[in-house]
Amino acid sequence: MSEILAKYGFLIVPIIKVAILVFVVLTLDAYLTWLERKVIAHIQARWGPHRVGPHGLLQPLADGIKFILKEDPMPSGVDKKAYFFAPFLTLMLALTSLAVIPFGPDITIFGYTTNFGIADVNLSLLVLFAITALGVYGIALAGWGSNSKYSLLGGLRSSAQMISYELALTLSVVGVLLIAGDLSLKHIVEKQAGDFGLLSWNIVGLSKGGGGFTQIIGCVCFFIAAIAETNRVPFDLAEAESELVAGFHTEYASMKFAMFFIGEYTSMIAVSSLFTILFFGGWLSPFPASWPLTHYLPSIILVPLGLWVVFDGLRYETILGRIILPGLGAVFILLGAGLFLSPVNELIQGPFWFFAKVGAVLFFYIWMRATLPRFRYDQLMGFGWKFLLPVSIANVVLTSAFIMWRMK
Amino acid sequence: MTTVETAVGTSKTMVLNMGPQHPSTHGVLRVLLELDGENVVTAVPDLGYLHTGIEKSCEDKTYSQAITLTDRMDYLNPLGNNLVYCLAVEKLLGLEVPKRAQYFRVMMVELQRVSSHLVWLGTHALDMGAMSVMLYCFREREEILKIFERFAGQRMMTSYIRIGGLALEPPAGWRELVKRFLDMMPARIDEYEELLTKNRIWHGRLKGVGYLPAETLIAMSTTGPGLRAAGVAFDNRKAFPYSSYEEFDFNVPTRTESDCFARYLVRVQEMRESLKIVRQAMGKITDQGPIKSEAPGIVPPQREKMKTEMEALIYHFKIFTEGFSPPPGEVYVPVESPRGELGCFIASDGSPKPLRVHFRGPSFVNLQALPLMVKGQLIADTVASIGTIDIVLGEVDR
Numbered sequence: 001m002s003e004i005l006a007k008y009g010f011l012i013v014p015i016i017k018v019a020i021l022v023f024v025v026l027t028l029d030a031y032l033t034w035l036e037r038k039v040i041a042h043i044q045a046r047w048g049p050h051r052v053g054p055h056g057l058l059q060p061l062a063d064g065i066k067f068i069l070k071e072d073p074m075p076s077g078v079d080k081k082a083y084f085f086a087p088f089l090t091l092m093l094a095l096t097s098l099a100v101i102p103f104g105p106d107i108t109i110f111g112y113t114t115n116f117g118i119a120d121v122n123l124s125l126l127v128l129f130a131i132t133a134l135g136v137y138g139i140a141l142a143g144w145g146s147n148s149k150y151s152l153l154g155g156l157r158s159s160a161q162m163i164s165y166e167l168a169l170t171l172s173v174v175g176v177l178l179i180a181g182d183l184s185l186k187h188i189v190e191k192q193a194g195d196f197g198l199l200s201w202n203i204v205g206l207s208k209g210g211g212g213f214t215q216i217i218g219c220v221c222f223f224i225a226a227i228a229e230t231n232r233v234p235f236d237l238a239e240a241e242s243e244l245v246a247g248f249h250t251e252y253a254s255m256k257f258a259m260f261f262i263g264e265y266t267s268m269i270a271v272s273s274l275f276t277i278l279f280f281g282g283w284l285s286p287f288p289a290s291w292p293l294t295h296y297l298p299s300i301i302l303v304p305l306g307l308w309v310v311f312d313g314l315r316y317e318t319i320l321g322r323i324i325l326p327g328l329g330a331v332f333i334l335l336g337a338g339l340f341l342s343p344v345n346e347l348i349q350g351p352f353w354f355f356a357k358v359g360a361v362l363f364f365y366i367w368m369r370a371t372l373p374r375f376r377y378d379q380l381m382g383f384g385w386k387f388l389l390p391v392s393i394a395n396v397v398l399t400s401a402f403i404m405w406r407m408k
Numbered sequence: 409m410t411t412v413e414t415a416v417g418t419s420k421t422m423v424l425n426m427g428p429q430h431p432s433t434h435g436v437l438r439v440l441l442e443l444d445g446e447n448v449v450t451a452v453p454d455l456g457y458l459h460t461g462i463e464k465s466c467e468d469k470t471y472s473q474a475i476t477l478t479d480r481m482d483y484l485n486p487l488g489n490n491l492v493y494c495l496a497v498e499k500l501l502g503l504e505v506p507k508r509a510q511y512f513r514v515m516m517v518e519l520q521r522v523s524s525h526l527v528w529l530g531t532h533a534l535d536m537g538a539m540s541v542m543l544y545c546f547r548e549r550e551e552i553l554k555i556f557e558r559f560a561g562q563r564m565m566t567s568y569i570r571i572g573g574l575a576l577e578p579p580a581g582w583r584e585l586v587k588r589f590l591d592m593m594p595a596r597i598d599e600y601e602e603l604l605t606k607n608r609i610w611h612g613r614l615k616g617v618g619y620l621p622a623e624t625l626i627a628m629s630t631t632g633p634g635l636r637a638a639g640v641a642f643d644n645r646k647a648f649p650y651s652s653y654e655e656f657d658f659n660v661p662t663r664t665e666s667d668c669f670a671r672y673l674v675r676v677q678e679m680r681e682s683l684k685i686v687r688q689a690m691g692k693i694t695d696q697g698p699i700k701s702e703a704p705g706i707v708p709p710q711r712e713k714m715k716t717e718m719e720a721l722i723y724h725f726k727i728f729t730e731g732f733s734p735p736p737g738e739v740y741v742p743v744e745s746p747r748g749e750l751g752c753f754i755a756s757d758g759s760p761k762p763l764r765v766h767f768r769g770p771s772f773v774n775l776q777a778l779p780l781m782v783k784g785q786l787i788a789d790t791v792a793s794i795g796t797i798d799i800v801l802g803e804v805d806r
Contacts, residue, residue, distance in 0.1 A: 044543035149424050153446065153787070233537060234609055243787050245431060373609045374537025376788045377446070 005112040017118050025098060029265040030060035036366045043370040054313065054321030057328075064258075072254035075147055082145025087252065087259035090138030094266035097131040100124035101273045102186045104283045104350025115186065116283075116350060124185040125177070128274060129170060132229060135267060136162040139231070139248045142260070146251035154247030157237045157377050164384030165228040165235075171392035172221035175399035176202050176278050179215070185274075189282030198286035203279045213402045217395040219279040221388050226271045228380065231264065233369040237377045272361035273354070280357050283350035295345055298352045299336040306332030421449055424787075428457040432535040432791045435801030439778070439790070446786045451779045455772075458805040466765035470731030471497050472571055474765065479565040481767065482803035484524040487516050487556075488745045490569035492767075495650055496741040496752040497571045500734045501706060508697035509573040510652045515586070515689035516559065516568060517651075517743075518682040522593070523552040524746035525679050529600060532672070532795035536613050541603055548596050551589050558585060572707035573700030586690060593683055601676060614669035618781040618793035622666065628777040632748025632770050633674045634797060638666035644744035655692070658685050671796040678746075706732045731760035747771050747798050769803040 005012070034049065034056060041048025049056030074083070101124075104116035121127050136158055143155015177183065179202065180191040194200025202215040228235040239247030249260045276282055287294040306329040313325020339345055375383070421444050428436035436457035442449040462481055466474040478489040491513055498505060505513075530545030553563040558579045560568035568575050579585075604610045620628075622638035635642055643660040645653040661677035663670035700707045708727055709720035726732075736758040742751040748770030755764040774797050781793045 040539070044540045045547055046543060149422065153424075157446075236537075243432065243791050370540050371603070372538065373533065373604075373607065373613060374788075375609055376613055376786060378786065379612050 009112050009114075013112065013114050014118060017114075021098060021118060022095065025095070025266060025269060026262065028269060029262050030064065032265050032268070032362065033063070033261075034060050035362075036369070039363065039366045040370045043367070054316050054318065054325050057324065067255055067258040070254040072256065075251045077147040078251070079145040079147070082141045083251075084256075086138050086142035086145060087256045087263070089141065090135060090263035091259040091266070093131055093135045093138065094263040094270065097128055097135075097267065097270040098273075100127050100185065101270065101277070102189065102282065103273075103354050107347060117186075120184075120186060122182075122184045125173070125183045125188070125274075128185070128270070132267065132270065133162070133166060135229075135263075138260075138263065142252065143248040146248070148251050150244045150246070150250045151248050154237075154239060154244050154250070157244075158231070158248060160377060161228055161231075161235065161237060161380060164381040165225045165388065168221055168384055168388035168392050169225035169229060171389065171396060172218045172225060173278055174392075174396045175215050175218040178396070178399050178403055179213070185277050185282075189277055189284065192281040193284055195288055195290075197284075197288040197291075198281065201279065201281035201284070213399060215279060215395075215399070217391060217398075219275075221392045221395065222278065223275060225384075225388060226275060227365070227368070228384070230268050230271050230365075232268065232365055234372040234375050235380055236374060237380060268362065268365060269358065272358045272365070275361055276354065276357040282357075283354040285349060285353050295349060296340065298348055299339045299345075302332050302336030302339065306330065306334075306336060420444060426790070432531075433794060434531060434799055437775075437794070437799065437801055437804070439794070441782075441787065441790065443787070446788075448782045448785055448787065448790055451782045451790065453775055453778055455775075455804055458801045460802070460806065462806050463765055463767065467762060470760050471734070471762060472727065472731060474762065475570060476565070476567050478767075479567055480802060481806055482745065482747070482750070482769065482771065482800045483564065484527050484800050485520055485745050485747070485750075486564060486566050487520040487569060488743065488750060489767075490567060491517055491651065492741060492743045492745075492750050492752040493765075494569050494571050495743065496739050496754045497734070499739045499741055500737060500754060500756055501571075501703075501732075503572055503701055503703055503706065505573055505651075505701050506698045507652065507692075508694055509699045509701075511689045511693045512574055512578065512699065513569055513651050514653065514656065515686050515693070516556075518685045518689070519552050519555060519586075519589075521682045521746045522679050522686075523549045525675050525682075526552075528675060528746070528795075528798045529672075532792075532798075533600075533604065535791050535795045536610065538603065538607075538610070541600055544596070544600060544603075548593065551592070555582075555585055555589060558582065570700075570707075572703055573698070577699060583690065586686065590683055590687055590690075594680065597676065597679055605673070605676070611669065613788070614672060614792060614796075615665075615667060617668045617785065617789045618671075618796060619665075619667045620777060620781055624780060625666070625777060628780070629773045630748070630777050632745070632774065632798075633671055633678065634748070634774055634777070636660065636662045637670035637674045639664040644742050644749055648742060650741070650743055656685050656688050658688075668792045668796040675798075733758055733760050742768070745770055747800070747803075748774055767803075767806060769806060771797075771799040771801070771803040772806075775799055775804060 037059075038048040038056065049059040052058045052062045099118040100121050102115060102117040102120070106113055106115050108114075139158040140155045143151045143153070143158065146152070176188060180188040182188060182191070192201050194206060196206050198204070199206040203219050204214055227233075231237075231239065237247075239249065244250070249257055252260060285294060308329070309332060310326045310329030313322060313329055316322050316325055339348055421442050424441045424443050425438070426441055427433040427438040433439065438454040438457060440452040440454060442451075460480065462477050465477055469477065475490055475493060478493045479486040481489050526545040526549040530542035530549075533541035533545075556566050556568070557563045559582065560566035560575060562568075620638070622635070622640050625635050625638050626640070631642065639662055641660045641662045644650075645658075646660055658681045661674050661681065663674055704719070705723050705726065709717075709724055713720040714724050734756050736756050738753070738755045740751055740753045742749050744750070749768060750770055751768035753764070753766040753768070754762050757763040778793060778797060781797075782790045785793070
């Protein structure tokens with residue numbers, strides 16, 4: 001096994017990793033829609049999906065089938081090349097952006113060491129920004145190609161939005177770069193490791209590189225710009241339902257619409273991952289390394305959760321629920337028990353914390369969607385240019401001044 | 409001047425057809441927007457997509473039958489529509505309504521005002537992108553509809569107010585029902601205000617949007633919260649009291665900014681005032697007393713009398729077969745609907761069916777101001793302006 005890996009690993013391992021990542025991310029996308037509907041429903045005193053499967057757990061599956069089976073009408077007079085290319089471009093760029101994100105520290109399996117992610121590029125932050133900035137082309141092309149006035153306005157808004165937030169987005173991370181002195185996302189995370197657990201993350205800044213200078217300004221700027229980047233509430237101007245019907249994807253249906261949809265959720269995951277890496281220590285545990293018991297936290301969470309799911313499932317109204325839910329609970333319990341074993345336990349630490357943090361950020365996204373009204377697009381531009389940009393620049397100046405002062 | 413027929417745009421402008429199927433035109437309003445970029449150059453509302461011919465249909469019904477038609481006009485304010493029609497017929501007949509029934513009418517109409525404003529607030533917030541407020545508002549509206557269901561047997565098309573009084577005796581335990589709602593509601597209004605009134609984004613979307621000076625609003629015959637937000641304290645409940653409104657102690661909230669935010673604040677304040685009125689009405693209503701006036705041949709007799717008195721049975725039969733004939737003449741009665749002055753004009757030729765029934769629908773009249781409001785503003789502001797005019801298309805087209 002290890003011989004084969006040593007010889008052909010450079011070929012086999014990335015293929016396996018890509019397959020796993022695409023599968024995991026697409027599943028996550030599907031269940032993110034379920035989570036979003038469920039969370040918003042509970043915030044709004046509703047139940048959310050609960051018909052398809054127990055607690056609506058099979059809803060994403062039903063949605064997927066619906067998207068595949070639906071008729072795919074094409075409006076007359078479309079610019080065919082742009083119209084067909086746009087959804088592919090959106091989905092492709094969103095998935096590609098995940099390639100450079102490290103989900104955990106390097107791992108060694110069967111004597112073969114590899115990075116926890118697909119590509120380990122030493123300029124990964126730049127690559128990521130380059131790819132996500134291209135994402136606006138998908139929307140602009142869709143708006144242009146659809147031969148619909150609402151789509152056109154959505155596409156135009158998106159372009160205007162891109163110009164306004166992209167600068168602030170890039171400038172807000174410069175502080176982190178100054179501290180890390182590196183453009184590799186992996187190194188940025190590693191620089192945030194320290195003796196104080198979560199206090200060493202860039203958001204607090206008590207690490208060796210940060211030296212006690214907090215990046216909270218950059219963090220807030222980045223988050224606001226990131227919401228604009230992913231076209232989410234309160235900056236979902238390109239699709240603003242109450243104004244532009246559905247904005248850039250008004251004329252899309254069936255799988256082409258699903259591609260936009262998956263693309264949006266994938267870029268949400270990508271941007272949340274980036275946010276976690278830059279400001280919240282990526283895969284690092286929030287507890288100091290000197291607390292070994294915290295390594296068992298995944299198990300400590302998973303086993304009771306599994307037990308609860310089992311007992312809740314046994315009382316469920318439908319027979320399907322009484323089968324599926326306890327099964328799901330049993331999987332959780334087994335998983336939790338498995339994580340007690342030391343090699344697996346070590347392996348899972350990084351990804352566990354990484355996904356926990358990304359999950360928290362995604363939850364915040366959903367929470368905002370349920371609470372806030374939408375900006376007007378001239379207000380977003382004003383906000384980007386007159387507030388975010390100066391504040392980000394101020395953060396860069398302050399951070400560099402601090403670093404200069406410390407070096408003296 | 410762009411009209412519906414000539415709306416094609418120029419080399420610099422584009423015409424966007426907004427509606428009749430559009431998420432935020434509140435029904436089937438169609439607005440043609442001539443756009444320069446996203447700036448509105450002209451806006452032309454196009455009506456008639458929900459024309460139901462209610463006014464014409466009234467001419468073929470007896471006076472009592474027409475009440476059910478009025479329910480379907482402004483479907484967020486059916487009790488108010490019932491009230492204005494019944495007041496007009498009562499004025500034609502010179503009929504006095506017992507005090508107890510009048511207070512009940514006031515209570516129901518004010519509850520209706522709250523429920524109408526709740527729908528307005530919810531849909532308007534949804535237009536602005538604040539999803540949750542809409543569901544919270546509909547949750548409370550549901551409580552009001554439950555009250556209506558207990559009173560009238562119907563949630564929306566109540567037809568509860570009848571000529572000469574009310575349709576039914578109030579249900580047992582109605583006081584607890586209404587009181588529970590009154591105790592709950594102020595905190596819920598605070599909740600909406602917490603989500604919106606201090607929200608910077610909400611301010612940004614509404615302040616200075618859709619401004620029109622008071623003179624223009626008066627020239628455009630605007631009434632209701634839209635006019636009161638411009639500082640004119642005109643309210644038919646104070647100006648021409650009907651149904652014993654002069655006995656109630658309430659304020660007419662006004663603002664001076666005359667923009668969408670001022671209209672929002674006025675409506676929220678009106679909800680609180682309405683709750684005050686409902687509370688007072690509950691105090692005034694006695695447990696015993698008539699809910700219909702004694703008018704043989706016009707108001708249906710009590711069931712009890714029908715079983716025992718020959719006269720009552722004959723009247724009952726005559727009312728429901730050929731109706732009653734008011735004296736020839738014309739009347740106009742205005743009331744304050746949640747949207748403004750709702751007026752009812754009835755012309756009688758002495759037959760059991762009205763010669764002409766006309767309603768002054770505040771939605772229809774207020775909509776006149778829309779093209780002026782949105783001129784030079786953005787598409788997003790157009791949506792805000794349509795929202796704060798608070799149109800109900802059933803009433804616009806009648």
